[in-house]
Every structure is written in structure tokens, then in C-alpha cells.
Amino acid sequence: MASATAVEVAASIRAGTATARQVLEEHLGRIAVRDGELHAFNEVTGDAARVAADTVDARAGRGEDPGPLAGVPVALKDNLCTRGVPTTCSSKILAGWKPPYDATVVQRLAAAGAVVIGKTNLDEFAMGSSTENSAFGPTRNPHDPSRVPGGSSGGSAAAVAAGFAPLALGSDTGGSIRQPAALCGVVGVKPTYGLVSRYGLIAFASSLDQIGPFAASVEDAAVLLEVIAGHDPLDSTSLDRSGPDLASQLGRGVAGLKVGLVTELTGEGIEPEVAERTHQAAAALEAAGAVVREVSVPSLTYGLSAYYLIAPAEASSNLARYDGVRYGLRTTGAEDITQMYGATRAAGFGPEVKRRIMLGTYALSAGYYDAYYGKAQKVRTLIVRDFAAAYAEVDVLLSPTTPTVAFPLGAKTADPLSMYLNDVCTIPSNLAGHPAISVPFGTGAGGLPVGVQLMAPALGEATMFRAAAVVEAAARHLAPVEVR
Amino acid sequence: MSERLSPEVVAHVAQLARLDLTDDELALYTGQLAAVLEHAADVEALDLSDVPPTAHPLSLVNVLRADVARPCLDRDEVLAMAPSVEEHRFRVPRIMSEEA
Numbered sequence: 001m002a003s004a005t006a007v008e009v010a011a012s013i014r015a016g017t018a019t020a021r022q023v024l025e026e027h028l029g030r031i032a033v034r035d036g037e038l039h040a041f042n043e044v045t046g047d048a049a050r051v052a053a054d055t056v057d058a059r060a061g062r063g064e065d066p067g068p069l070a071g072v073p074v075a076l077k078d079n080l081c082t083r084g085v086p087t088t089c090s091s092k093i094l095a096g097w098k099p100p101y102d103a104t105v106v107q108r109l110a111a112a113g114a115v116v117i118g119k120t121n122l123d124e125f126a127m128g129s130s131t132e133n134s135a136f137g138p139t140r141n142p143h144d145p146s147r148v149p150g151g152s153s154g155g156s157a158a159a160v161a162a163g164f165a166p167l168a169l170g171s172d173t174g175g176s177i178r179q180p181a182a183l184c185g186v187v188g189v190k191p192t193y194g195l196v197s198r199y200g201l202i203a204f205a206s207s208l209d210q211i212g213p214f215a216a217s218v219e220d221a222a223v224l225l226e227v228i229a230g231h232d233p234l235d236s237t238s239l240d241r242s243g244p245d246l247a248s249q250l251g252r253g254v255a256g257l258k259v260g261l262v263t264e265l266t267g268e269g270i271e272p273e274v275a276e277r278t279h280q281a282a283a284a285l286e287a288a289g290a291v292v293r294e295v296s297v298p299s300l301t302y303g304l305s306a307y308y309l310i311a312p313a314e315a316s317s318n319l320a321r322y323d324g325v326r327y328g329l330r331t332t333g334a335e336d337i338t339q340m341y342g343a344t345r346a347a348g349f350g351p352e353v354k355r356r357i358m359l360g361t362y363a364l365s366a367g368y369y370d371a372y373y374g375k376a377q378k379v380r381t382l383i384v385r386d387f388a389a390a391y392a393e394v395d396v397l398l399s400p401t402t403p404t405v406a407f408p409l410g411a412k413t414a415d416p417l418s419m420y421l422n423d424v425c426t427i428p429s430n431l432a433g434h435p436a437i438s439v440p441f442g443t444g445a446g447g448l449p450v451g452v453q454l455m456a457p458a459l460g461e462a463t464m465f466r467a468a469a470v471v472e473a474a475a476r477h478l479a480p481v482e483v484r
Numbered sequence: 485m486s487e488r489l490s491p492e493v494v495a496h497v498a499q500l501a502r503l504d505l506t507d508d509e510l511a512l513y514t515g516q517l518a519a520v521l522e523h524a525a526d527v528e529a530l531d532l533s534d535v536p537p538t539a540h541p542l543s544l545v546n547v548l549r550a551d552v553a554r555p556c557l558d559r560d561e562v563l564a565m566a567p568s569v570e571e572h573r574f575r576v577p578r579i580m581s582e583e584a
Contacts, residue, residue, distance in 0.1 A: 100558060326565075334577050340577045354505075358497055359520060361500050371528055375527050375530065375532060379530070380538040382535060416520065
């Protein structure tokens with residue numbers, strides 16, 4: 001069943017032709033029917049959502065404007081703090097924890113009239129590419145429940161793909177919004193670092209993490225990003241500028257826009273069907289008036305190695321706070337505090353989180369720091385330089401979002417490195433702090449969704465969204481994705 | 485590189501990270517971390533002596549705010565989530581050993 005877009009839902013509620021409560025109940029109904037199978041949600045907050053929806057309807061009834069997302073249900077990745085509502089990061093170490101504050105994005109959603117419908121499943125502490133690393137069990141892909149939805153924001157991607165919510169928020173550290181968006185056939189955006197406040201986003205790798213939208217359309221994603229973007233004094237890395245104007249620019253087209261097809265991300269290691277779709281997207285942009293050429297960004301090939309040293313290093317430091325003292329799990333029976341730390345962390349963290357804490361602690365330890373973490377930071381400089389050279393020639397870059405379509409559950413869990421290779425196309429934008437968007441573009445092997453990625457320099461969102469709108473329009477003429 | 489990653493080194497790293505590992509986990513992580521570090525050999529092999537490091541995508545300077553009191557988190561709400569509390573404080577197991 002085709003769902004209304006978020007823009008359509010908000011318009012009908014503002015016009016009084018629908019109520020937020022009706023819209024909410026429709027979505028809760030779909031969740032009741034299918035989330036037992038998919039497990040997109042860790043918790044559905046139906047009661048609180050009904051109160052929020054009724055508040056929106058009361059405001060509309062009084063002739064007030066409830067806001068640009070009036071009555072639109074939004075699913076939140078369960079690493080975004082919600083006051084008084086459990087926020088677990090899909091980890092046993094935070095099971096049952098209720099934050100004493102709301103994330104800034106949660107406050108902005110409420111101010112825009114949105115209705116939070118629940119907290120979505122993720123790879124524990126956002127570490128993973130399949131949502132199989134959740135302590136509460138995996139999420140399944142709505143297009144084929146035997147396959148993963150991608151990760152780490154797999155629950156948010158699946159929720160939008162299954163029609164459980166028109167919009168969702170995720171977080172993207174190395175591709176955790178864009179990769180699951182591609183695998184589930186929805187739009188996913190990683191904004192410029194600093195555009196969206198990280199206050200209340202539970203930290204994984206602080207120099208890479210960024211909150212961003214999931215939506216069924218490019219326009220919906222643009223509207224959601226406008227709502228959550230903008231300066232926040234509670235995040236010292238928040239850019240001191242107002243949010244971008246995106247949705248009103250979408251129709252401007254790409255005539256004369258210079259697009260670079262990234263050589264390093266379209267060859268070896270990319271499934272043929274995925275590469276073919278990427279070339280088709282390039283052709284579509286060209287047909288719409290863009291100037292497309294191949295561009296080489298050589299240092300991107302080192303991005304994966306650099307990322308898997310930098311991100312675990314930052315994670316090992318950020319996750320030191322889970323020590324059984326102030327919140328979360330504490331094991332009993334320890335004779336002193338050192339024993340309590342070691343036993344609590346052993347019992348509370350899952351295998352992938354332990355692996356990354358170990359990797360990061362090693363990369364930062366005496367004797368290895370220069371060889372690994374120091375070297376990785378220098379590679380980050382090379383990537384920033386190579387991107388700058390590319391953006392001197394073109395306005396946006398185009399690549400696949402992921403090397404493959406969605407893979408079966410269990411296919412990559414035994415070999416962490418094979419799982420990490422999922423992120424090869426998405427990692428460079430995080431290392432540079434640049435924006436990137438994944439747009440669904442037809443299907444690949446097995447009739448499963450393919451996503452193509454558009455990247456732009458810092459604060460290049462408006463141009464990036466214009467190109468994304470053109471790609472989205474062209475995708476309507478491709479063979480449709482069948483939802484089983 | 486993997487020869488550097490003996491089970492003894494991994495055990496030491498686990499101790500630094502305050503992470504109690506079983507013998508099975510120790511063996512598993514020794515192999516898996518070696519595989520990731522071998523992949524990182526491409527980075528390790530680069531000569532980057534003239535390249536400055538990038539720690540952060542933004543050129544950050546200190547961000548200061550006006551020195552004005554403002555509301556903070558509610559103490560009782562915060563302490564309600566703690567594993568153990570005594571007299572409005574976080575209670576922890578013994579910190580000093582008997583002989584210290």
C-alpha cells in the first residue's frame with residue numbers, strides 16, 4: 001500500500017483534512033501487523049505518541065499552525081536520548097536506562113509538530129553494517145526478511161521502507177544512514193559535520209558522528225533536515241550558522257552542474273548490477289543537463305583502513321564512561337572497583353563493541369600510536385586534500401552507496417573485515433566531514449534495492465539535494481522495486 | 485605486524501580497556517584484530533612524514549559561553565538511574581585494597 005509522503009501528511013493535517021491521531025493510528029496498525037517479523041523497533045511509544053498527536057490536533061483545531069512536520073510520525077534511532085523513555089543503543093549495558101534529557105533533534109522535532117512513534121533497533125552503539133550486532137536481536141529487510149537491512153541504523157531504514165513511519169532519524173559515522181538506506185530502498189542523508197547538533201546523540205566516534213534523515217522521498221528528507229539543522233550552543237562542534245534552505249531549491253534542476261563519477265568507487269569490488277545502476281544514474285544526470293566526467297580521488301582507497309583505526313580509537317575513549325558507576329548495568333559481587341569495571345564491561349558489551357574497544361585501545365597504546373592512529377590521521381589529511389582537488393573540478397561526486405545489495409543474515413558475521421568492506425564508499429565523506437546522500441535507484445541482483453550516492457563539499461547540501469531530486473525522478477522510469 | 489599481536493599483547497590491551505576476556509575471547513580477538521591490522525598495512529606502509537595529521541573535520545577553536553548560571557540536569561532524576569546511591573552520591577565498591 002502506497003503511503004503518503006511526510007510533506008503530504010503535514011499539509012493535510014495543517015489544512016484540517018486529516019488528523020494527526022488518524023495518521024498515527026494507521027502507522028501503529030502497520031507496526032502491529034508486521035514489526036513482530038521485522039523488529040525495526042526496540043520500543044513503540046504508542047501512548048506518548050497519542051498524547052503528542054492529540055496536542056497537534058488541538059492546536060490545528062484552534063487555528064494555530066502546528067509546524068512543518070505537523071502530525072508526521074517519526075522513528076528515532078535508539079541512540080538518541082529521549083527524556084524518561086528507555087534509550088539503549090541496543091546494548092545490555094544501557095538496558096532500562098532512561099535519559100534525564102532530550103536530544104536537541106528530539107526537541108526540534110517536537111517544536112515542528114512531529115510525533116515520535118518509537119525507538120529503532122541498531123547495531124550495538126552503532127557499530128556494524130547489518131543491525132545483527134543488536135543485543136536484542138537483528139532487524140530484517142522489509143524487501144526480503146531473510147536479508148539484513150544494513151546498519152547501523154537498520155531499524156530506522158526498515159521502519160521507513162515498511163511504512164511504519166514516513167520519516168526516521170539515524171546517525172552516520174562511516175555510512176550508518178546511507179548504507180541501510182540503500183539496502184532498504186529509501187533516501188538517507190549524512191549532513192555536513194556540525195550542521196546538526198549532536199547533543200543527546202550517544203557518542204561513538206565524535207569527530208565522525210552526525211545525525212541525519214531517512215525518508216521515502218528526497219523532498220521529505222530535505223524538509224526533515226531543515227527542521228533538525230542549525231546552531232546549538234549545547235554542542236561545541238555545532239556550526240554557528242542558521243540551517244540551510246533545501247526544499248525550495250529542489251526544482252532548480254542540474255543544467256550546467258558538473259558531476260564527477262568517482263573512478264576508485266566504481267570498479268573492483270563493486271557488484272556489476274550496482275556499478276551498472278551507478279552509470280545509469282550518471283547518464284540520467286547528463287540527460288538533465290549536467291556535465292558528467294570521471295574523476296579520480298586516489299587516496300579514497302586508504303579510507304577504510306584509516307577509518308577502522310580512527311573510529312575504534314575514538315570509540316574506546318567514548319565508551320570508557322560505561323563503567324557501572326553512574327548509569328546502566330553493574331555486575332554484583334566484585335571485591336573492588338577495578339574488578340567491578342572489568343566484569344561489568346565484559347557482561348554488558350557484545351562481541352563487536354569489545355572488538356572495537358580492543359582495536360582502538362591498541363591503536364592508541366604506547367609504542368603503536370604513531371604507526372596506527374597517527375598514520376591514520378595523516379591519511380585523513382590526504383583524503384581532505386584529494387576531495388578539495390576533485391571539488392575544484394566538479395560540483396558533486398557520484399558513486400554507488402554500497403558495493404552490493406542486501407546480503408543474507410549471518411553471511412558476514414564470522415569475518416569482521418568482510419563486514420567492514422560494506423562501508424568503503426561511504427567512509428570518505430565522514431573522514432572529510434562532508435555531506436552525502438543515498439538515493440534509491442532501481443534494483444540489482446535478486447530484485448533488491450540499489451542506492452547511488454551523491455557527495456558534496458562541506459555545506460554543499462543545497463546542490464547535492466538538487467542533483468538527488470533529478471536522480472530520484474529518473475529512477476521512476478526504471479523497473480520498480482517489488483516489496484515481497 | 486601480526487607477530488606483534490601475541491595473545492599477551494591482546495591480554496594487556498584488554499586490561500588497559502578494563503575488559504575481562506575469557507580465554508576463548510582472547511584467542512578469537514587475537515586472530516581478528518591481526519586481520520584488521522593486516523588490512524591497515526596499506527596505511528602503515530605510506531611515507532607521510534611531510535603530511536600534517538587531521539584530528540577533526542572542522543578547524544576548531546575553543547567555544548566559550550557567557551559565565552551565567554543556567555538550569556542543569558535534575559539531581560534526583562540522574563541519581564534514580566544509578567546502580568547504587570547513598571546520601572545523594574554515587575556509591576561504588578571499595579577503591580583501596582586492604583593493605584593500602
